[in-house]
Amino acid sequence: MDDLYRENILDHYRNPRHRGTLERPDITYEDANPLCGDRLRMDLNVRDGRIAEVRFSGTGCSISQASASMLCEAIEGKPLEEVKKISRDDVLEMLGIELGPVRLKCGLLALKTLKAGVYGIKDWPGEVEGEDQ
Amino acid sequence: MGARPAAAAPGPAPAAPFAAFDPAALRRRFPIFNTPREKPLLYLDSAATSQKPDVVLEAMNRYYAGYNANIHRGVYQIAEQATEAYEDARRRVARFVGAAPREIIFTRNSTEAINLVAHAWARSTLKAGDAIVLTEMEHHANLVPWHLLAAERRIELRFIPITDSGELMLEALPGLLADGRVRLVSFVHISNVLGTINPVAEIARQAHAAGALAMIDASQSVPHCRVDVRALGVDFAAFTSHKMLGPTGIGMLWGRRELLEAMPPFLGGGEMIREVKLSGSTWNDLPWKFEAGTMPIAEAVGLGAAVVFLEELGMDAVFAHDRELVGYALERLTEVPGLRVLGPPAAKRGGLVAFTLGDIHPHDVATVLDRDGIAVRAGHHCAMPLHERLGVPASTRASFHCYSERREIDALIDGLHKVQKVFGA
Numbered sequence: 001m002d003d004l005y006r007e008n009i010l011d012h013y014r015n016p017r018h019r020g021t022l023e024r025p026d027i028t029y030e031d032a033n034p035l036c037g038d039r040l041r042m043d044l045n046v047r048d049g050r051i052a053e054v055r056f057s058g059t060g061c062s063i064s065q066a067s068a069s070m071l072c073e074a075i076e077g078k079p080l081e082e083v084k085k086i087s088r089d090d091v092l093e094m095l096g097i098e099l100g101p102v103r104l105k106c107g108l109l110a111l112k113t114l115k116a117g118v119y120g121i122k123d124w125p126g127e128v129e130g131e132d133q
Numbered sequence: 134m135g136a137r138p139a140a141a142a143p144g145p146a147p148a149a150p151f152a153a154f155d156p157a158a159l160r161r162r163f164p165i166f167n168t169p170r171e172k173p174l175l176y177l178d179s180a181a182t183s184q185k186p187d188v189v190l191e192a193m194n195r196y197y198a199g200y201n202a203n204i205h206r207g208v209y210q211i212a213e214q215a216t217e218a219y220e221d222a223r224r225r226v227a228r229f230v231g232a233a234p235r236e237i238i239f240t241r242n243s244t245e246a247i248n249l250v251a252h253a254w255a256r257s258t259l260k261a262g263d264a265i266v267l268t269e270m271e272h273h274a275n276l277v278p279w280h281l282l283a284a285e286r287r288i289e290l291r292f293i294p295i296t297d298s299g300e301l302m303l304e305a306l307p308g309l310l311a312d313g314r315v316r317l318v319s320f321v322h323i324s325n326v327l328g329t330i331n332p333v334a335e336i337a338r339q340a341h342a343a344g345a346l347a348m349i350d351a352s353q354s355v356p357h358c359r360v361d362v363r364a365l366g367v368d369f370a371a372f373t374s375h376k377m378l379g380p381t382g383i384g385m386l387w388g389r390r391e392l393l394e395a396m397p398p399f400l401g402g403g404e405m406i407r408e409v410k411l412s413g414s415t416w417n418d419l420p421w422k423f424e425a426g427t428m429p430i431a432e433a434v435g436l437g438a439a440v441v442f443l444e445e446l447g448m449d450a451v452f453a454h455d456r457e458l459v460g461y462a463l464e465r466l467t468e469v470p471g472l473r474v475l476g477p478p479a480a481k482r483g484g485l486v487a488f489t490l491g492d493i494h495p496h497d498v499a500t501v502l503d504r505d506g507i508a509v510r511a512g513h514h515c516a517m518p519l520h521e522r523l524g525v526p527a528s529t530r531a532s533f534h535c536y537s538e539r540r541e542i543d544a545l546i547d548g549l550h551k552v553q554k555v556f557g558a
Binding site: 005010013035037038039060061062103106 | 494500517527555
């Protein structure tokens with residue numbers, strides 16, 4: 001119906017990829033968006049420096065859920081080194097939409113959770129102007 | 134009590150649209166509705182902040198353009214004029230809620246007013262083992278200040294539970310008060326999520342009988358209905374300008390004079406002192422004892438104009454209009470499949486309604502509505518424990534004020550059908 005709810009977002013929202021949990025994950029991390037109370041958990045298994053398996057769970061709006069689904073799809077099987085480089089702009093590009101400052105946090109919750117779980121970086125991606133890791 | 138029943142005991146909503154004022158005509162007095170934009174603004178978020186009439190904006194502009202000066206300091210003409218305007222706003226607010234001017238303390242907002250009580254009254258009075266009674270339907274503003282106090286002083290917090298339909302279970306209150314350790318019962322007058330109008334006078338009566346004080350968070354009541362703090366029988370009331378057609382940046386605490394006089398100051402600085410020596414200070418009289426530093430003068434002036442505007446409309450008419458709209462909204466919302474309204478029936482609520490729409494996230498609901506120019510609130514509305522109690526992560530809320538129109542509710546209903554088209558199975 002409009003730009004924000006493009007077909008790819010609705011598709012990932014309705015048929016999320018990698019939704020669920022892992023039985024004994026190497027890494028598990030849960031975070032929340034205090035603005036809306038959305039929660040997101042990511043479970044990862046790492047083998048030979050690669051993300052062997054990834055699952056996400058939690059509740060949230062279509063943007064946060066679709067973004068988690070797309071991010072999981074993008075990182076499974078990838079070397080950690082490569083995953084480390086994923087920036088906020090990469091996620092926004094995957095979503096393919098412009099987000100205002102409030103909905104931006106929905107779109108970036110998955111990346112924030114991933115980075116906190118994998119590297120212990122707990123800031124919102126790109127929170128500080130010009131700082132994009 | 135009960136001399137001014139509108140505040141405490143809601144009567145039935147009138148059957149026909151209330152004719153005391155015409156909201157469509159009134160909208161012309163609110164510049165935001167006349168500002169050209171892509172789609173006309175359909176504003177259903179007045180519980181978050183109300184829009185401002187022309188007289189409020191003009192009064193603030195007149196202050197800045199004509200007599201901008203600091204108050205209570207200069208002896209020149211415009212400083213006198215500014216002081217007079219600031220104190221005139223206090224007198225108007227006092228009359229508006231049935232209080233004496235010296236009992237009205239200007240703060241930044243309701244939150245700061247509650248924090249003022251938590252610091253100046255509670256920290257000078259309460260000791261470990263004392264208890265405070267709150268409710269399950271509180272805004273974070275009436276929870277977090279008490280969490281901080283409880284952690285610091287080992288104060289026990291107790292909660293009046295709510296029913297599934299969002300009303301206080303008053304039958305639980307005697308039990309909560311029974312051991313005589315409760316020093317304060319602090320609760321919301323009209324819930325910002327459920328819309329529930331709580332029985333203030335009855336709760337205050339029980340609190341006093343148990344030796345406790347009573348405070349109301351009147352953020353959603355003072356802007357919408359007649360509130361007489363003395364008739365309600367409470368000891369403190371917190372409310373805020375920006376929800377009552379006034380500017381942001383200024384709120385109010387009303388407190389009974391003898392309580393305020395016995396309390397130590399909240400913030401230290403200029404204006405709140407009588408005499409300062411390097412070794413210590415003595416405090417100014419009420420209300421200035423609690424107003425440290427330069428206060429929001431322009432905002433007070435704007436607030437004074439908002440009070441005049443509301444008085445001209447008549448608070449009974451404003452309340453009747455709210456209730457007429459909420460009745461209409463509740464009726465029309467039943468047309469939307471999968472929609473669950475949070476809170477009690479129309480007869481027991483003020484001018485707001487929060488709901489969930491199946492599993493569709495409120496952010497998605499609000500975003501689709503926004504595409505049609507409809508502004509609603511989505512999220513937990515600063516009431517996370519309440520949402521947890523209701524078993525929903527978040528909700529969408531539509532709320533009204535004097536300028537709200539039925540056609541905005543009609544647009545909301547059409548919009549909700551669109552939401553279902555986008556996100557429906």
